[in-house]
Structure formats: structure tokens, C-alpha cells
Amino acid sequence: MISGSSVTARWLAAGDSGNLDEFDRLMHADVVVHAPAGLSTTSRDEEKQVWRDALASLHGLRHEIQEILADGDTEMARVIVTGTIVGDLGSVTTEATGAGRAFTLDQAIICHLRDGLIAEAWEIADIAALLTAPPRD
Numbered sequence: 001m002i003s004g005s006s007v008t009a010r011w012l013a014a015g016d017s018g019n020l021d022e023f024d025r026l027m028h029a030d031v032v033v034h035a036p037a038g039l040s041t042t043s044r045d046e047e048k049q050v051w052r053d054a055l056a057s058l059h060g061l062r063h064e065i066q067e068i069l070a071d072g073d074t075e076m077a078r079v080i081v082t083g084t085i086v087g088d089l090g091s092v093t094t095e096a097t098g099a100g101r102a103f104t105l106d107q108a109i110i111c112h113l114r115d116g117l118i119a120e121a122w123e124i125a126d127i128a129a130l131l132t133a134p135p136r137d
Contacts, residue, residue, distance in 0.1 A: 006065075006068050006070065006075060006077075007026055007075060007111060007113060007116065007117065007118055008065075008068060008075045008077045008109055008111045008118075008121075009065055009068060009077070010022070010026055011023070011026050011027070011111075011118060011121075012063040012065065012077075012079070012109075013063075014026065015051045015054075015055075015061075015063070016061055016062050016063055018051075018055055020048045020051055020052065023044055023047060023048055023051075024044065025117075026117060026118060027044045027047065027117055027118045028044065028114060028115075028117050028118065028119050029043060029044050029045075030042070030043060030044075030119075031043065031044050031047060031117075031118055031119060031120065031121070032119075032120045032121075033047050033050075033120075033121045033123065034120075034121065034122045034123065035050070035123040035125075036090075036123065036124070036125050036127045037089065037090035037091045037092050037125075037127050038090040038091045039054075039089070039090040039123075053089055054089055056086075056087060057085065057086060057087035057088060057089040057092075058083035058084065058085060058086070058087075058089060059083060059084045059086050060082070060083045060084055061081070061082075061083040062081070062082050062083060063079050063080075063081050063107070064079065064080045064081075064082070065077050065078070065079050066078045066079065066080060073112060073113040073114065074110065074111070074112055074113070075109075075110075075111045075113065076108065076109070076110050076111075077108070077109045077111075078106075078107075078108055079106070079107040079108070079109060080104060080105075080106060080107070081103075081104070081105050081106075081107050081125065082102070082103065082104050083102070083103060084100065084101065084102045084103070085097050085098070085099060085100070085101045085102075085103060086099060086100065087099075091127075092127065092130065092131070096131050097130065097131060103130055105125055105126045105127070105130050106125070106126045107123060107124065107125040107126070108123075108124040108125075109121060109122065109123050109124075110122040110124075
């Protein structure tokens with residue numbers, strides 16, 4: 001994973017590791033995160049809950065950043081997300097995907113920063129491919 005001073009990279013690393021208290025240092029309390037699969041949030045506390053649910057439903061969840069572009073108060077990241085589906089998360093259900101199924105999907109994230117913290121984020125993920133792809137061996 002790309003690390004360093006990128007707020008986006010630190011957010012994803014904190015989420016993957018379950019260190020959700022770190023979100024307090026990375027996001028505004030009224031952060032808005034636009035996410036697919038019914039997982040959008042309108043506060044830092046809601047975002048922490050989505051990550052708790054994701055970590056419980058997607059074992060081994062990992063966001064591997066391929067590249068980050070930064071321009072002023074905007075960061076954009078191209079990410080490969082991997083894990084194993086063990087429970088329902090938003091509109092992604094084990095009935096649709098198969099429980100115990102490993103997955104890989106592409107994601108783009110756009111973060112708008114204010115005072116060095118995430119104020120708004122847009123997550124664009126290939127959820128349709130996740131729901132229609134055959135289970136992997």
C-alpha cells in the first residue's frame with residue numbers, strides 16, 4: 001500500500017486494520033461519504049459503523065492503493081479491494097455472492113479535504129462485477 005502523508009491512504013489503512021479511532025484524526029465529524037451498495041454515510045460515527053460491519057462481513061478486507069493523485073484539497077486513489085465474503089453488507093448479500101467466496105474488485109476514491117481532514121468522499125466500486133462474477137476457487 002502507498003503510505004505517507006496521504007489522508008486517503010491513512011483512512012484506508014486505519015479501516016483495514018480496525019483502528020477506527022484513527023478516523024477522528026482523519027475525518028471531520030460531519031464527513032459525507034458517498035458509497036455504493038447502500039453504504040453512504042453522513043457522519044464520522046456512521047462511517048465507523050460501516051467499517052465495523054465491513055470488517056465483520058468481509059474477512060481479510062484489504063485496500064491496496066495502486067496510485068494516488070493529489071491536487072490542492074483533493075486526493076484521488078485507484079484501489080484494488082480484496083477479502084472473503086462471510087456475511088451481508090449493505091445490498092451485497094451472501095445469497096447473491098456466495099458465503100466464503102474470495103473477491104477482488106476495482107475501486108476509485110475521491111476525497112475532498114478541508115483543513116487537512118476528509119470532508120467528503122466518493123467511492124466508486126465495481127459492485128456489479130462482484131454480484132455477477134462466478135465464485136472463485
